[in-house]
Amino acid sequence: MLTDVFTLAQAEKEERLRGELIGLMAHHRRNCPPYDRILAALGAETEPATLADLPWLPVRLFKTRKLASVPDDEVIRVLTSSGTTGQVSRIHLDREAAATQSRMLARTLGAVLGPRRLPMIVVDRSGVVGDRRSYSARGAGALGMVNFGRDHLWLLDADDRPDVAALKDFLARHGDAPFLIFGFTFMVWRYLYEVARDHGLDLSQGILVHSGGWKKLADQAVDNAEFRRRFAADSGLTRIHNFYGMVEQIGTVFLEGPEGGALYCPDFADVIIRDPETWREAPVGTPGLVEVLSTLPTSYPGNVLLTEDVGVVHGVDDGHWPGKRFSVVGRLPRAEARGCSDTYAGGRS
Structure with missing residues (x-):
C-alpha cells in the first residue's frame, strides 16, 4: 500500500x-x-x-x-464537531466519502507509522466511540485511529481514571518494540505523561500521535517544545507527531514532521x-x-x-x-x- x-x-x-x-x-x-x-x-x-x-x-x-x-x-454517517455553545457542525458522509477519508488518513499517517499495525494505547475510554452512525469529533478521532493499531489498551476506565496496572502490563508485553499511542493533547499530558513520570515508566519505543487541547497546557506554561522535552526527559518518548485537522475536513490531517515544530x-x-x-x-x-x-x-x-x-x-x-x-x-x-x-x-x- x-x-x-x-x-x-x-x-x-x-x-x-x-x-x-x-x-x-x-x-x-x-x-x-x-x-x-x-x-x-x-x-x-x-x-x-x-x-x-x-x-x-x-x-x-x-x-x-x-x-x-x-x-x-x-448518508451512512453524520459527524459532529465539539463546540461549547450548543452549536455543532454536522458533516454528512456517503459510503464513498467515508471510504476515501479512511484510506487517505491511513496513507498520511503511514508516513510516520509505517505499513504494519502496531500494539496501541488509546488515551481515552472505550465508550467514547458511542453510536456507530453519529460520532462526536472526539469519538470519530478515536475510532479513526484504532484502525492503525492492534492489541488495544484503552487507558481510561469507566470513571475516566487511568488504569496504571493495565498500562504496566501493556508495556511489559509490548514496550521493547515500537507501539502506537493516540490521544488528544491535554489528555495525553494528564493521563499518560504524568502517570509515566510518577511511576518511572519507559515509553521510549512509543510513537505518539496527538492533536488539540493546547489551551489548558498553555495555562501550565507547556508549549509544543516543552511538551516534547518533558516526554523525552521523563519517559524516553521522542517520536512525537502533533497533527491539525477538523471534523469539517474529516480524513485530512496536517502532520508534524519528524523534526518537530512544524x-x-x-x-x-x-x-x-x-x-x-x-x-x-x-x-x-x-x-x-x-x-x-x-x-x-x-x-x-x-x-x-x-x-x-x-x-x-x-x-x-x-x-x-x-x-x-x-x-x-x-x-x-x-x-x-x-x-x-x-x-x-x-x-x-
Missing part, C-alpha cells in the same frame, strides 16, 4: 489542486443548492486562476446550515494564511487566519474552508517534506473554543 503522500513541491501541488478543486466546486454547485446560492451571491468565478482565488466558506457555516451534496438516503500539508491538501483585514494571502512569516483546502470532501462542500484559527507559514519547500511548513498559533479573539480535549474536564462528555 502506498503511504507517502508528502511528495509534491509547492508549485506542482498548487497546479494539481487547482484543477481538482475547480471540478469539485462545480460538483457541489450541481448537487448542493444552498452552496450554489452562496457562490452565486459571491459572484464566484468558475475558473479561478490560483488556489487563493477559490471561494471559501467560513467553517462556522456548518453549524448553522445543512450542506450536503448527496441525498439523505445515501506541520506539513499532504499532497491532496494545502493551507493559505490570510490577512484578516485585506483577506489577501499573507507572506511567509506573517500570521493570519488559516484557510484549509482539501480534495477529500465529495459528499458535502467542505473543500475550501476559512477557519477561526490563527497560523503562520514558516517556509516553502525547505523542510523535511516538500510544500508549506506552518504552525497554528492560536484562535481568533472571541472565537469558540475548539477541540475535544479543550472542553474535557475529567468527566463524561
Whole structure:
C-alpha cells in the first residue's frame, strides 16, 4: 500500500489542486443548492486562476446550515464537531466519502507509522466511540485511529481514571518494540505523561500521535517544545507527531514532521494564511487566519474552508517534506473554543 503522500513541491501541488478543486466546486454547485446560492451571491468565478482565488466558506457555516451534496438516503454517517455553545457542525458522509477519508488518513499517517499495525494505547475510554452512525469529533478521532493499531489498551476506565496496572502490563508485553499511542493533547499530558513520570515508566519505543487541547497546557506554561522535552526527559518518548485537522475536513490531517515544530500539508491538501483585514494571502512569516483546502470532501462542500484559527507559514519547500511548513498559533479573539480535549474536564462528555 502506498503511504507517502508528502511528495509534491509547492508549485506542482498548487497546479494539481487547482484543477481538482475547480471540478469539485462545480460538483457541489450541481448537487448542493444552498452552496450554489452562496457562490452565486459571491459572484464566484468558475475558473479561478490560483488556489487563493477559490471561494471559501467560513467553517462556522456548518453549524448553522445543512450542506450536503448527496441525498439523505445515501448518508451512512453524520459527524459532529465539539463546540461549547450548543452549536455543532454536522458533516454528512456517503459510503464513498467515508471510504476515501479512511484510506487517505491511513496513507498520511503511514508516513510516520509505517505499513504494519502496531500494539496501541488509546488515551481515552472505550465508550467514547458511542453510536456507530453519529460520532462526536472526539469519538470519530478515536475510532479513526484504532484502525492503525492492534492489541488495544484503552487507558481510561469507566470513571475516566487511568488504569496504571493495565498500562504496566501493556508495556511489559509490548514496550521493547515500537507501539502506537493516540490521544488528544491535554489528555495525553494528564493521563499518560504524568502517570509515566510518577511511576518511572519507559515509553521510549512509543510513537505518539496527538492533536488539540493546547489551551489548558498553555495555562501550565507547556508549549509544543516543552511538551516534547518533558516526554523525552521523563519517559524516553521522542517520536512525537502533533497533527491539525477538523471534523469539517474529516480524513485530512496536517502532520508534524519528524523534526518537530512544524506541520506539513499532504499532497491532496494545502493551507493559505490570510490577512484578516485585506483577506489577501499573507507572506511567509506573517500570521493570519488559516484557510484549509482539501480534495477529500465529495459528499458535502467542505473543500475550501476559512477557519477561526490563527497560523503562520514558516517556509516553502525547505523542510523535511516538500510544500508549506506552518504552525497554528492560536484562535481568533472571541472565537469558540475548539477541540475535544479543550472542553474535557475529567468527566463524561
